[in-house]
Amino acid sequence: MAKRGDIVIDIERCKGCGVCVPFCPTETIALGPEVNSKGYNYLVKVNDTCTGCTNCAVVCPDAVITVYREK
Amino acid sequence: MAENLIKPENLVYKKTSVMTDKVMHYCPGCGHGTAHRILAEVIDEMGIQNETIGVAPVGCSVLAYNYFDVDMTEAAHGRAPAVATGIRRVFPEKYVFTYQGDGDLAAIGTAETIHACNRGENILIVFINNGIYGMTGGQMAPTTLEGMKSSTSPRGRDIKTMGNPLKITELVAQLPGSYFVTRQSVHTPGSVRKAKRAIKKAMEYQKLNKGTCLVEIVSNCNSGWKMTPVQANKWMEENMFPFFPLGDIKVPQE
Ligand SMILES: Cc1ncc(C[n+]2csc(CCOP(=O)(O)OP(=O)(O)O)c2C)c(N)n1
Numbered sequence: 001m002a003k004r005g006d007i008v009i010d011i012e013r014c015k016g017c018g019v020c021v022p023f024c025p026t027e028t029i030a031l032g033p034e035v036n037s038k039g040y041n042y043l044v045k046v047n048d049t050c051t052g053c054t055n056c057a058v059v060c061p062d063a064v065i066t067v068y069r070e071k
Numbered sequence: 072m073a074e075n076l077i078k079p080e081n082l083v084y085k086k087t088s089v090m091t092d093k094v095m096h097y098c099p100g101c102g103h104g105t106a107h108r109i110l111a112e113v114i115d116e117m118g119i120q121n122e123t124i125g126v127a128p129v130g131c132s133v134l135a136y137n138y139f140d141v142d143m144t145e146a147a148h149g150r151a152p153a154v155a156t157g158i159r160r161v162f163p164e165k166y167v168f169t170y171q172g173d174g175d176l177a178a179i180g181t182a183e184t185i186h187a188c189n190r191g192e193n194i195l196i197v198f199i200n201n202g203i204y205g206m207t208g209g210q211m212a213p214t215t216l217e218g219m220k221s222s223t224s225p226r227g228r229d230i231k232t233m234g235n236p237l238k239i240t241e242l243v244a245q246l247p248g249s250y251f252v253t254r255q256s257v258h259t260p261g262s263v264r265k266a267k268r269a270i271k272k273a274m275e276y277q278k279l280n281k282g283t284c285l286v287e288i289v290s291n292c293n294s295g296w297k298m299t300p301v302q303a304n305k306w307m308e309e310n311m312f313p314f315f316p317l318g319d320i321k322v323p324q325e
Pocket residue numbers: 129130131132148171172173174175176179199201203204205206207212292
């Protein structure tokens with residue numbers, strides 16, 4: 001079974017570009033309906049399926065995501 | 072979620088401290104941010120934060136010095152390789168890099184680029200090629216593709232009247248002074264990891280004093296191209312990569 005992971009999203013840094021979304025293999029993330037103080041629809045977790053693969057964090061231009069994976 | 076996984080021992084990825092906490096001014100989805108981050112991660116992993124000196128260009132990345140927590144200076148438009156030459160010659164033990172767009176490196180700075188590489192200055196040049204002058208409003212650059220629309224080629228670049236797109240990276244690879252020349256991208260997790268390995272290799276080569284290393288990153292300019300970030304990355308794959316193919320162009324002959 002894949003390891004379990006989790007992410008922390010720095011809402012104020014996110015620009016809602018959506019580049020990370022298609023690279024999540026488990027559909028954990030999506031752009032949300034709420035906006036941050038800059039008016040961007042920031043990234044949210046929509047499922048508890050994260051495996052901690054780091055794909056989203058690695059492709060994010062704005063260093064928004066911190067990733068954790070169980071040891 | 073049954074158990075809280077968010078604890079220090081489970082951490083696998085966080086923003087490197089070689090990047091400052093300032094929110095970057097780049098447009099949403101712009102590859103400049105990703106390129107900054109992997110360069111900063113390399114500096115972090117090599118433990119050379121206090122040994123690194125960067126030179127920022129003119130272009131969208133003119134404020135790059137705000138985002139790297141290393142010593143940096145600003146060069147006049149296109150002159151970064153000349154400034155970096157001076158810095159590296161005065162401090163031969165330092166790691167010196169320039170960070171430049173295609174307008175900066177391949178138009179106004181062509182002379183500095185070619186001659187620094189031909190002299191074999193021991194610097195790393197990180198070259199962001201988005202096919203356009205991003206900062207000033209999406210004008211045609213030397214790298215603009217045939218048929219590609221820009222604000223100064225609204226019907227697409229016409230080779231007859233506007234000349235051919237320039238593969239300056241291939242040109243640099245021909246010069247005896249260049250040591251390692253490669254073309255990468257940062258639009259998928261896999262390409263980001265690869266580009267980072269290339270930057271790391273280039274940074275490590277600097278210690279050998281064997282010549283100039285140039286890492287081109289073919290990138291997007293969503294605003295200039297007038298596309299969403301995801302569309303721009305797709306357009307880049309379909310249109311930029313056939314003309315600017317990814318991969319190593321010159322590798323050291325050990
Ligand atoms: C000597 C001089 N000429 C022209 C300009 C105007 N100018 C500013 S940025 C730029 C082009 C930058 O394009 P590029 O290097 O491709 O970087 P990008 O903005 O696309 O990242 C130009 C022509 C200037 N600042 N200084």
